[in-house]
Amino acid sequence: MQLSRLRIIRERLAARYGDPILEPDNDPLGGLIETILSQSTSDVNSHRAYADLRAAFPSWEAVRDAPQERVAEAIRHGGLANIKAARIQDVLRAITERLPAGENPTASLDGRFTAWLGAMPVAEARAALKSLPGVGPKTAACVLLFSLGLPSMPVDTHVFRISQRLGLIGPKTSAGRAHEEYDAVLPEDMVYPVHVLFIRHGRALCRAQHPLCRQCPLLDMCPWGQRQVET
Numbered sequence: 236m237q238l239s240r241l242r243i244i245r246e247r248l249a250a251r252y253g254d255p256i257l258e259p260d261n262d263p264l265g266g267l268i269e270t271i272l273s274q275s276t277s278d279v280n281s282h283r284a285y286a287d288l289r290a291a292f293p294s295w296e297a298v299r300d301a302p303q304e305r306v307a308e309a310i311r312h313g314g315l316a317n318i319k320a321a322r323i324q325d326v327l328r329a330i331t332e333r334l335p336a337g338e339n340p341t342a343s344l345d346g347r348f349t350a351w352l353g354a355m356p357v358a359e360a361r362a363a364l365k366s367l368p369g370v371g372p373k374t375a376a377c378v379l380l381f382s383l384g385l386p387s388m389p390v391d392t393h394v395f396r397i398s399q400r401l402g403l404i405g406p407k408t409s410a411g412r413a414h415e416e417y418d419a420v421l422p423e424d425m426v427y428p429v430h431v432l433f434i435r436h437g438r439a440l441c442r443a444q445h446p447l448c449r450q451c452p453l454l455d456m457c458p459w460g461q462r463q464v465e466t
């Protein structure tokens with residue numbers, strides 16, 4: 236993966252879609268739960284399930300300690316409600332166990348989680364998140380980037396597909412390995428723009444089925460796309 240190529244790709248995609256600006260929400264626990272809710276469903280459904288969950292319980296401690304059926308009922312619009320309710324409660328219990336006692340053990344769970352993660356170097360924070368039940372590299376990267384503004388590249392389905400087509404990663408590179416390659420190469424200020432621009436490009440032109448390569452500003456540097464337009 237070459238940084239010089241990535242810079243050109245970012246410039247061309249930014250010229251087409253606009254350059255995104257990162258505005259972290261400083262709510263990593265909310266971001267983590269929202270990411271769990273987003274698995275295997277649409278953005279609309281997962282946002283609704285998250286809003287319903289926040290409205291149904293006064294705190295994350297209350298979600299953690301509620302009967303699982305009540306949590307599942309609250310998030311039913313997000314699909315796989317029973318599975319996701321169990322995952323959410325497992326994660327909240329694991330976080331409760333791992334948080335250091337600290338100076339203010341009576342502070343809220345989300346406040347203590349934010350302080351705990353925010354005090355770590357990014358690699359350590361990533362490892363801490365990945366050690367939680369059901370949290371893989373993409374979820375960890377989403378929480379670090381979107382909630383805390385820390386440089387960690389989430390490789391979702393669009394990023395992975397475009398990276399393969401452009402030859403940024405090898406054909407046999409796993410998504411887990413792709414996370415590591417991006418994190419090793421991308422400078423801090425490029426992580427968010429490249430992530431968001433790849434998603435916009437994946438939705439607009441570089442779709443999984445029937446990509447619109449002839450309209451693509453990256454065609455001259457995309458071996459996969461050039462094969463498509465030649466056939």
Ligand code: SF4
Nearest residue numbers: 441448451454457460
């Ligand atoms: S040329 Fe085609 S395959 Fe390559 S990045 Fe553009 S749309 Fe995707």
